[in-house]
Amino acid sequence: MGSCPWFATSLVSGLLSLVPSDSAIEVSHLVKTYGGVTAVSDISFNVARGEIVGFLGPNGAGKSTTMRILTGYLPATSGVVRICGVPVATQPDETKRRIGYMPENNPLPEDMRVSEYMYFRGRLKEVPRRKLGPRIDEVLEVCDLKRVRHKIIGQLSKGYRQRVGIAEAILAEPPVIIMDEPTIGLDPHQILIVRDLIASLRGRMTVIISSHILPEIEVTCDRVLIINQGRVVAQGTPAELRREIFGHSTYRIDLAGNPDQLTAALASVDATIRLTTQTDLDRDGFRRVTLTTNREEDLGEALLRNLLANGTRVRALSRAHPTLEDVFLAATRRSWDAVAPAAAPGRGNDDPRPETTARHGP
């Protein structure tokens, strides 16, 4: 492309942006360095239209940086980002027309009223004047802000402020919505409201949310991307991730008696069963054991039948589902282990808990 005159390049990219593409967001080999620090190193992912994608990662992993690059606020060091087929670096105005963004900490002007702010933002996002009034009413209705529409934003509580931020993001009906920690600091009722709001956008708009509240992400998002230290360490639906990271099922059984013969006794149910943990006997003579197996389907009934046939006294049996939190901790710990040996070859004996030093990072 270097030898083409500039108007040819912009013509081609303009024509390319008219071709409808399947992905709402395409990120390819994104790199961002600040001074000497690489905040984002070689991230690539696609988000399809109408999907809700969750962005997880420890603090300092590069989530906010990636989101800012997606919105065109920060320029990337290298890589390509396309929003609805329009490249962000060469056509920032066009991409900003297709985006609704709610930054971390939801900055709002303190001395405007809600309706004034909505009107101002609507005009900035080029919503036609005639449509703006009805659209603001609609959005305030959806976000349950009708009661506070004439209040000054500085006097609103946190839950209302988050909803004002979300209302402003969906105001111009952009095809892509990017929200950085939308439920932070909210109480459980408010989290439920915001969760329903975001779920109602599915299909119409593509949403990408970053959060630390893992149960929320698990419930709301179709797909999850886990970022650690500027790299994508896992991506997929929550179920796929559980399978990929853990790859096994865990059962908790409260039983009486000696667990030493248990593995051999249960081998007929599944050959890969192994005893992972056991507790001491409690007052009633029962202990809790954890069994792990590589089989995915539910073996609860078969286990119970086998145990009872052997005469073991069983008080409780349940299947433990790894939560997204377990996936997250395993995925982010895993990538730290991958880095640590190369970084500190001689320190293995002195440093038994590498993940604690990770948390003292930036």
Place this chain on the structure above:
Amino acid sequence: MKHFPTLLSHEIRMLLVSPATYVAATLFLGFMGLIFTKILEMYSGPPQENSPANVFFWLFWLPVCVMVPLLTMKCLAEERRLGTIETLLTTPVTTTEVVLAKFGAAYFLYVALWGTTSGFFYILKKFSGDARFLDSGPLVGGYLFIAVSGMLFVAIGVFASSVTRNQSVAGILSCVILASLILGGNALSDSTWLEHGILRPAKSVIEYAHVFAHRDDFARGVIDTRHVLFYLSGTVLALIFSILSVEAKLLHA
């Protein structure tokens, strides 16, 4: 530039609801009213050689150094501190539009406040009935000087606001820059150590930028286009630096 009217009307509305504007307006009008009262006392005695309009604009620099920082310190510094610059720049507006709108709103208010002092002269005209006191030449020239030099002063205020995220630092910075430009230039123009051969170019620069000399020329009714050019080009330069400063903080965040 199609978002400029929206941004400008928003900025003016925000300035009008902010208490700092009214503090600035009160201090300014109080001070200029006091000056005008002194002028009236002076002129009710023996006849003076200058017209009241000429004398009125002598002390323009004091309210300028106080009012301009109060009007401009909040504009970009507060946006950066609150983080709303991020939501602003992720809409299809350009940094140029944002900075120009903030400059435009502050300049509009600056000119409006000075414009209200024309009420003093109206009172003088209504109650004195004496044509000697009303010399339209210095009056028009004086207000024209305020309008033209105000562009540079407000632009300097906007620039000071764009380099920091703390309002107070922005206010003090713009006060110091304005004071050194206006008063420092005046002090240096008389000093003898500029007569040395090596500093001759500096002397010509200081003479060119001598704000009090500009004021005297305008008040005499001489509208020198070199002075107008100085203020216009200074304004453009300060605004360019403000735009670059806002963008630079994004590039090197």
